[in-house]
Amino acid sequence: KAGVTQTPRYLIKTRGQQVTLSCSPISGHRSVSWYQQTPGQGLQFLFEYFSETQRNKGNFPGRFSGRQFSNSRSEMNVSTLELGDSALYLCASSFLPGTSGGTSYEQYFGPGTRLTVT
Amino acid sequence: AQRVTQPEKLLSVFKGAPVELKCNYSYSGSPELFWYVQYSRQRLQLLLRHISRESIKGFTADLNKGETSFHLKKPFAQEEDSAMYYCALRGSQGNLIFGKGTKLSVKP
Numbered sequence: 001k002a003g004v005t006q007t008p009r010y011l012i013k014t015r016g017q018q019v020t021l022s023c024s025p026i027s028g029h030r031s032v033s034w035y036q037q038t039p040g041q042g043l044q045f046l047f048e049y050f051s052e053t054q055r056n057k058g059n060f061p062g063r064f065s066g067r068q069f070s071n072s073r074s075e076m077n078v079s080t081l082e083l084g085d086s087a088l089y090l091c092a093s094s095f096l097p098g099t100s101g102g103t104s105y106e107q108y109f110g111p112g113t114r115l116t117v118t
Numbered sequence: 119a120q121r122v123t124q125p126e127k128l129l130s131v132f133k134g135a136p137v138e139l140k141c142n143y144s145y146s147g148s149p150e151l152f153w154y155v156q157y158s159r160q161r162l163q164l165l166l167r168h169i170s171r172e173s174i175k176g177f178t179a180d181l182n183k184g185e186t187s188f189h190l191k192k193p194f195a196q197e198e199d200s201a202m203y204y205c206a207l208r209g210s211q212g213n214l215i216f217g218k219g220t221k222l223s224v225k226p
Contacts, residue, residue, distance in 0.1 A: 003161075033213060043204065043216035056211040090162065098212025104150060104169060107214065109162040 002027065004093050004110035012116045018079040021113045025072050025093030031055075032074040033107060034066060037088040046089075049074050050097045081117045088112040120145050122207050124217035131195050132225050139190040139220045141179075141205030150208035151188040153179055154216075157201045165190075165203070175199070195224045 005024045013019050025032050034046040045058040049068035066076040072093075078085055092107040121144040131137055143149055153165040166174045168181040168188060179190045188205060205217040 035214075035216075042218040043214075045209075045213040045215065048213055056213060058213065092214075098208060104167070104208070106164055106167075111161045 004091055004108055006089075006091050006110040006113050008113060009111065010114045010116075012118060013081050014118055015081055015083060017081050018077065019081060019115060020075055020077045021089055021091075021115070023074045023076075023091030023093075023110060025074070025091075026108055029093035029095050029108070030072050031094045031097040031105070032068055032072065033092045033094075034074070034076050035090040035092065036060075037090055037112070038086075043090070046076065048097060055097055078115075083117050086115060086117045088114050120207060120209050120215055122205050122215055122217035124203075124205055124220050126220045127218070128221045128223065130223045130225065133197055134194050137190075137192045137195045137199070137222065137224075139203050139205075139222065141188045141190065141217060143186050143188060143205075143207050145186075145207055147210070149181070149183075151179075151181060152206040152208070152214070153177070153188075153190050154204040154206055155201050156204070162204070195222075197224050197226055200224045 007022045031050045033048040035043050037043045047057045048055045052068045063079045068074045090112045091110045094105040094107045096105050123142045151168045154162050155165045156162045177192045181188050202219050202221050204219045206214045209215045
């Protein structure tokens with residue numbers, strides 16, 4: 001089974017621009033979560049999508065948004081980029097969200113997209 | 119507050135020595151805890167979770183609710199164990215809350 005894929009793998013943008021990152025979950029997985037990883041803050045939860053709906057959201061400004069398509073693929077968008085948005089953005093997929101119906105579903109992570117804002 | 123603390127940024131041991139990576143959490147209710155590992159140039163992957171009570175690659179972790187800890191242990195470290203280790207807590211909304219990570223370096 002193919003793993004979670006993320007495109008592009010590397011991206012360089014200028015402050016003020018916007019960027020869109022893409023995530024394709026493992027086949028059959030319907031939940032997609034996004035995390036930001038930086039040396040200072042570590043791994044921080046951005047948001048989770050399930051059945052094309054945002055299920056919950058972390059503590060990030062409105063410049064960070066996302067969506068999920070009917071095939072479970074997800075995109076995240078960052079508008080008006082700031083230098084501090086430079087990070088590794090990780091996507092993770094699971095069959096169902098978190099703990100559903102008493103079953104805990106494992107999250108499988110993609111390789112990440114390295115975003116550099118100059 | 120829901121929080122995970124890994125007090126050590128770096129842990130360096132010799133091959134064959136015991137290893138303990140510390141993890142403390144803050145959570146109201148019954149926590150669900152995980153250890154994730156990231157080897158060099160590889161993606162983040164689940165190592166073990168407390169509900170399965172299994173041993174993976176010789177690692178074990180016991181949930182201690184009294185001390186709010188979930189330390190990761192291995193009796194004899196191997197060079198291939200060198201990696202970044204993250205402790206994570208499933209938050210009340212289902213998302214994972216990660217600690218800052220501990221870099222384990224096993225010297226020959």
